[in-house]
Amino acid sequence: MYPARFDYAAPQSIEEAVELLGRANGEAKVLAGGQSLVPMMKLRFASPEMLIDINNIPGLAYHSADPDGTYRIGALCRHVDLEKDENLASQQPTMAAAAPLIADPIVRTRGTLVGSLCHSDPQGDWASVMSALGGSIVAQGPNGRRSISCIDFVTGPFQNVLEFDELAVEAVVPAPVGTRAGGYLKLERRVGDFATVGVAVSIEFSGTQVTRAGIGLTGVGASTICAGEAATMLVGQDLNADNIDRVAVLAAEISQPRSDHRGSEAYKRHMVATFVTRILSKLLPTTQKVA
Amino acid sequence: MTSLFEVVSTESSVDTPIRRITVTVNGKQHTLDVEPRLLLAHLIRQGLELTGTHTGCDTTSCGACTVLIDGVPVKSCTMLAVQADGHDVTTVEGLASASELDPIQEGFRDEHGLQCGFCTPGMMLTAKALLDENPNPTEDEVRWALSGNLCRCTGYQNIVKSVLLAAEGLRAKDDVEEDEAS
Ligand SMILES: Cc1cc2nc3c(=O)[nH]c(=O)nc-3n(C[C@H](O)[C@H](O)[C@H](O)COP(=O)(O)OP(=O)(O)OC[C@H]3O[C@@H](n4cnc5c(N)ncnc54)[C@H](O)[C@@H]3O)c2cc1C
Ligand code: FES
Ligand code: FES
Numbered sequence: 001m002y003p004a005r006f007d008y009a010a011p012q013s014i015e016e017a018v019e020l021l022g023r024a025n026g027e028a029k030v031l032a033g034g035q036s037l038v039p040m041m042k043l044r045f046a047s048p049e050m051l052i053d054i055n056n057i058p059g060l061a062y063h064s065a066d067p068d069g070t071y072r073i074g075a076l077c078r079h080v081d082l083e084k085d086e087n088l089a090s091q092q093p094t095m096a097a098a099a100p101l102i103a104d105p106i107v108r109t110r111g112t113l114v115g116s117l118c119h120s121d122p123q124g125d126w127a128s129v130m131s132a133l134g135g136s137i138v139a140q141g142p143n144g145r146r147s148i149s150c151i152d153f154v155t156g157p158f159q160n161v162l163e164f165d166e167l168a169v170e171a172v173v174p175a176p177v178g179t180r181a182g183g184y185l186k187l188e189r190r191v192g193d194f195a196t197v198g199v200a201v202s203i204e205f206s207g208t209q210v211t212r213a214g215i216g217l218t219g220v221g222a223s224t225i226c227a228g229e230a231a232t233m234l235v236g237q238d239l240n241a242d243n244i245d246r247v248a249v250l251a252a253e254i255s256q257p258r259s260d261h262r263g264s265e266a267y268k269r270h271m272v273a274t275f276v277t278r279i280l281s282k283l284l285p286t287t288q289k290v291a
Numbered sequence: 292m293t294s295l296f297e298v299v300s301t302e303s304s305v306d307t308p309i310r311r312i313t314v315t316v317n318g319k320q321h322t323l324d325v326e327p328r329l330l331l332a333h334l335i336r337q338g339l340e341l342t343g344t345h346t347g348c349d350t351t352s353c354g355a356c357t358v359l360i361d362g363v364p365v366k367s368c369t370m371l372a373v374q375a376d377g378h379d380v381t382t383v384e385g386l387a388s389a390s391e392l393d394p395i396q397e398g399f400r401d402e403h404g405l406q407c408g409f410c411t412p413g414m415m416l417t418a419k420a421l422l423d424e425n426p427n428p429t430e431d432e433v434r435w436a437l438s439g440n441l442c443r444c445t446g447y448q449n450i451v452k453s454v455l456l457a458a459e460g461l462r463a464k465d466d467v468e469e470d471e472a473s
Contacts, residue, residue, distance in 0.1 A: 001349050002328055002329075002330070003328045004328070005306075005307070005308070005326070005328055006308075006327060006328060007308045007327065008308065008310060008327035008371070008373055010373075010374075010376075031371075034369060034370060034371070034374075035351065035369060038330075038351075038369045038370070038371070039350055039351050039369060042330075042349070042350070042368075043350075051327065051371075053371075053373075053374060055374060103439075104354070104438055104439030105364075105417075105435070105436055105437075105438060105439045106354055106357055106364050106365065106366050106417065106439035106440070107351065107366070107439065109363050109364055109365060110365055110366075110369070110370070191438040191439065192352060192438075192439060
């Protein structure tokens with residue numbers, strides 16, 4: 001299978017990429033890891049006139065924390081870079097849990113976190129993780145940079161608020177208030193399959209008290225679901241079996257799964273509740289230890 | 292220099308975008324003219340006639356087309372040939388020398404790690420990347436690393452054994468080389 005004919009440019013800087021995107025007037029697409037775009041082009045679901053390959057732009061392959069704890073993931077940080085970072089679990093437990101569950105090991109060597117957010121697939125795992133973490137995307141256009149919260153970023157399946165002449169340069173996770181804990185659980189039929197159900201939970205603690213909480217759901221709605229309402233119930237409280245139960249039930253209610261070949265609606269809802277409970281219950285002893 | 296746009300289409304027109312790339316495949320440098328839509332898998336198979344790289348699913352799922360780009364496993368059906376410009380590509384043909392098999396190939400031979408052989412080139416290259424990084428993997432680590440490569444024949448048991456045997460072989464070879472050096 002071949003993609004339809006297209007022109008190709010491999011700019012050396014962000015500015016050059018933005019300029020090329022502007023000049024193409026909406027007919028160009030950014031090529032990052034290519035692990036979603038190239039398959040779509042081969043199937044002719046997408047046929048851009050031009051590809052702007054950002055892989056040769058230096059300085060975009062980072063993932064690191066600022067001194068204040070703000071965490072930045074550059075547009076060329078691959079899934080595998082996150083998977084293999086042994087320090088990630090202590091800084092970003094939800095991300096560290098998700099990284100090895102994205103696609104398969106070979107896809108992970110090319111695919112990027114930022115590309116996954118830009119692809120805006122309702123089945124994409126990173127969008128739920130970022131929404132649980134209260135993350136945002138920094139886009140650079142001809143008039144400079146702007147920051148878009150991940151929750152406002154996606155407008156529908158495979159659609160987002162990026163302008164045609166904007167390049168997403170990084171994803172940003174705000175510094176935690178206190179210490180950060182959390183996890184990601186994904187039900188998949190086999191390696192490389194998209195989620196039947198995916199649940200991202202992020203909790204920040206000051207002492208034993210929850211200061212911030214976020215939940216993102218994958219694969220159980222027409223786009224990523226931010227179950228923030230369920231999570232915020234926990235703020236100001238100490239985690240206990242009782243409030244974990246209530247959050248799990250509420251998250252399951254917020255989910256909008258459809259019955260399909262991966263499972264029935266009732267089963268998927270049940271799995272949302274189960275995963276929320278599993279992730280939060282693991283945090284119980286740690287918080288009790290802190291006390 | 293070879294012109295490769297005819298791999299995608301026999302008629303080139305003035306509108307056909309062409310890019311000149313230089314890519315090193317199994318240590319040999321090639322300068323080629325390619326159409327941007329040429330996939331790396333096709334450059335390798337049709338263009339360079341290295342047919343050891345197989346295309347199975349052609350939809351980024353099976354890993355049969357896996358090659359190493361600067362040592363990193365990549366599905367060559369999902370990378371553009373232009374993106375290999377300036378990079379080192381290793382295909383299965385790059386594993387053996389004229390006189391000897393690579394320890395990974397020996398592992399697959401000795402443990403019967405293949406039946407039809409279709410998945411084998413991809414399996415061996417993924418295994419090579421694993422062993423280059425981790426010369427002493429556990430069985431779990433081998434299974435994890437190979438989980439993006441599908442095999443329809445073996446049930447995987449013997450593939451895993453092959454990679455573990457290859458790891459042993461490579462470690463033994465490294466020991467000998469160290470002894471000789473000292
Ligand atoms: C077999 C297989 C299984 C997979 N399984 C999963 C899975 O389980 N979970 C999951 O989450 N994903 C999965 N994926 C998708 C994978 O994670 C992709 O890597 C990811 O969706 C896209 O990232 P990319 O860097 O490859 O982006 P690309 O394919 O290069 O681009 C995707 C889209 O985003 C745009 N884009 C990319 N980067 C930017 C940027 N910086 N600025 C503006 N626009 C940009 C592109 O123009 C394109 O429209 C799977 C893919 C495959 C092939
Ligand atoms: S042929 Fe490339 S992954 Fe199957
Ligand atoms: S040996 Fe036949 S597919 Fe693996």
